[in-house]
Amino acid sequence: MTDARFFAHPAAIVETDQIGAGSRIWAFCNIQQGARIGADCNICDGCFVEKGAVVGDRVTVKNGVSLWAGVVLEDEVFVGPGVLFTNDVYPRSKVARDGCDATLIRQGATIGAGAVIVAGHTVGRFAFIGAGAVVTRDVPDFGLWLGNPARPAGYVCTCAQRLEFSRSGDREVARCRACGREFALRNGQVTAR
């Protein structure tokens, strides 16, 4: 189950041919035909990727995560162990609906261990969803959200450390204590300076 492009553990099931170079698929994964996974990804033990799910480049998905049709992970997303996605907000057994509810996790975002992302929402660039949080709304770029249901608890840097904003003229600004990157906050939106 290995070829020149990517590695698949012998105990993984890989039916798609759309996996990028350098990606690794670990034991007890089931990657279905039609699933799309980019380059240099790490898909850890026991993950399931369904036809219609799309994973970008340099994405990490830790153990036991299922990615359904309708779930899109952009580049450099980190998905912790046991994170749960959904694609139907009104599920009943044996009731089929047309299409599915979409989930978009934007570039560089972190989804903490065991968080639940209710379908129909977007998690912004470099946002940080705390372990065990239950996301039921859209999360802005760099947003730190915690709890059940998840609520805003601040903002984080590209490097994941919390940002402390202070007023500067007509906006608020922060400089990361860990890495020195600078950010501005206006109307609830954080941008890198």
Add this chain to the structure above:
Amino acid sequence: MTDARFFAHPAAIVETDQIGAGSRIWAFCNIQQGARIGADCNICDGCFVEKGAVVGDRVTVKNGVSLWAGVVLEDEVFVGPGVLFTNDVYPRSKVARDGCDATLIRQGATIGAGAVIVAGHTVGRFAFIGAGAVVTRDVPDFGLWLGNPARPAGYVCTCAQRLEFSRSGDREVARCRACGREFALRNGQVTAR
């Protein structure tokens, strides 16, 4: 691992012969001897069904769910991915107790992704447990419960849409905006009209 009656993925372990016609058992499942699964069920990847668990007909169990002895799922139940059941409310390692604490999920109920059902409780007919909720009490028929611990947040229709009740004489009534079904609410109990 297929016979005329049901389908089992080659990577599933199926030791029971009590699986009904038309049911499908997917990869990395382990269905133990003595487990009982009805007809036309869909038991998705990585599920575990223990001797003593009972699953009705037309039940959907999404990825990564374990059904222990003492867990009963009636017909048409939907169990989302990563839902957790239990059967011992005072667990300690290497301490055996007599019997186990039971869980009953009644006909047509939905258990959202990642919800936890603490043993010893019943989830009523067509109830809807929100994603990530932690159920520590009995949930009535058609009840919508959310949060940790799960609390009542309203009622849903058979089709899973929220119901809006208004007073009509000595009771409250609702007509589903999606499917038109009608319900009555009296003393916290919803019934179809």
Add this chain to the structure above:
Amino acid sequence: MTDARFFAHPAAIVETDQIGAGSRIWAFCNIQQGARIGADCNICDGCFVEKGAVVGDRVTVKNGVSLWAGVVLEDEVFVGPGVLFTNDVYPRSKVARDGCDATLIRQGATIGAGAVIVAGHTVGRFAFIGAGAVVTRDVPDFGLWLGNPARPAGYVCTCAQRLEFSRSGDREVARCRACGREFALRNGQVTAR
């Protein structure tokens, strides 16, 4: 995959030789080289134990649990199904850090189904983490913690039953109604008498 010392299910992957006598490793587990597991443990279906994780004697780990480098489970710990550990409190994809954040679960503690233990913390001896709780702080010996984030909700006996303390001189004392063991509480610390 069995030898004189321990049992491994044929569908388990066991690469370590550091598993104690009498332990059982069930289907779809992946026990990596360098992982350490003591004697008389029960590691249930779909668990993952990484190099650098340490499991004591007589430990129970229910289905679908991953133990990472940095996680230590002392003797007689009970880990419920779907419990999530972590070892990096600032995860980003493709960002390596030196070392990892440690987690210590002390002797006899119970971690309820689906609880999340954020790395960098200790759960005390015979503590009881409720199902679905999200632990973000240290938990004292015999502490009962519930919710998201987990908060103190009382204390439990060695046998897992709740303790009811009453004042006796300069401290509070309790006698377990189930097993008769006696405890003292002073400055938030419970000790067996």
